[in-house]
């Protein structure tokens with residue numbers, strides 16, 4: 540059974556409130572820049588530039604706007620969130636940069652949220668179209684959702700662990716339409732993912748290439764981690780939160796078992812302040828950057844599982860999440876708006892190593908999903924009845 544760290548402080552209710560207030564105030568200041576434009580995936584020297592609605596990360600900023608609306612009930616957030624939701628409807632209708640699997644990352648925090656909180660039919664329509672787009676990437680030979688590239692291309696016949704966060708859009712679409720096809724696709728994908736992506740020790744492969752002829756795994760590899768055989772911190776974080784979310788929708792004990800394995804591995808590789816280095820091959824000291832976003836994502840996963848687990852286990856998950864958030868709020872969050880327009884510093888999007896294939900971007904910066912999941916985790920603590928967008 541997992542244990543909270545014996546010697547680490549936990550964030551208190553007052554500190555949660557204060558951290559959320561600070562985050563919401565920063566979101567409020569950013570509305571002028573990011574209502575009719577989107578926010579770049581990561582900051583540049585601490586400052587997010589605007590971008591068009593064409594990145595995989597554009598859904599996180601609207602998610603922060605909706606969380607701010609939930610925290611304050613101020614109309615200004617609702618109006619901005621609805622403007623952004625219209626932009627997401629346009630994006631999916633016009634198929635702007637949607638030939639990849641990140642439909643859940645894009646449409647859960649921007650449009651499922653807008654529909655939940657305002658009943659917007661356009662937001663619902665956008666999210667359902669995005670679910671159809673995601674379905675179109677399912678590969679029956681191997682039973683997985685292809686992450687990137689032209690469908691069926693032999694050099695991209697693969698899925699990535701991150702896709703676990705795209706599956707809730709499919710569960711939601713099944714609930715909305717009454718058609719099981721979306722959920723069935725999600726279940727096929729997660730079955731493949733849990734079979735191949737988790738190694739014996741509970742660590743994970745970032746990407747898994749499949750054999751287009753046999754439908755079996757051909758090899759595990761990395762794109763954004765240090766090495767094919769190391770453990771990219773955010774991939775592990777997606778596995779923690781992703782298994783918890785699929786467990787909520789299905790109560791399949793296999794997902795619970797997977798959640799335990801990947802979370803145990805993650806907890807055993809943390810440095811003193813509970814915020815991982817960008818790859819968990821690095822455990823302490825040195826000059827490698829952290830990925831603070833992984834800590835926020837894992838805190839969300841622990842708090843999701845805390846709602847589903849027996850009471851003693853739930854307490855442990857909540858304590859662990861409070862310990863991680865204490866560290867993030869005290870030492871990583873932005874408290875002075877003159878220094879950055881982000882919420883949490885020291886995230887790492889993609890760091891180049893001699894062995895990986897990524898384009899270096901956003902190293903030791905604020906990252907859009909890091910800000911969003913930090914706010915989500917705080918919201919989960921502040922308002923235990925909060926209804927997730929996932």
Ligand code: GLY
Pocket residue numbers: 701763773888
């Ligand atoms: N899903 C891509 C990333 O986490 O960087």
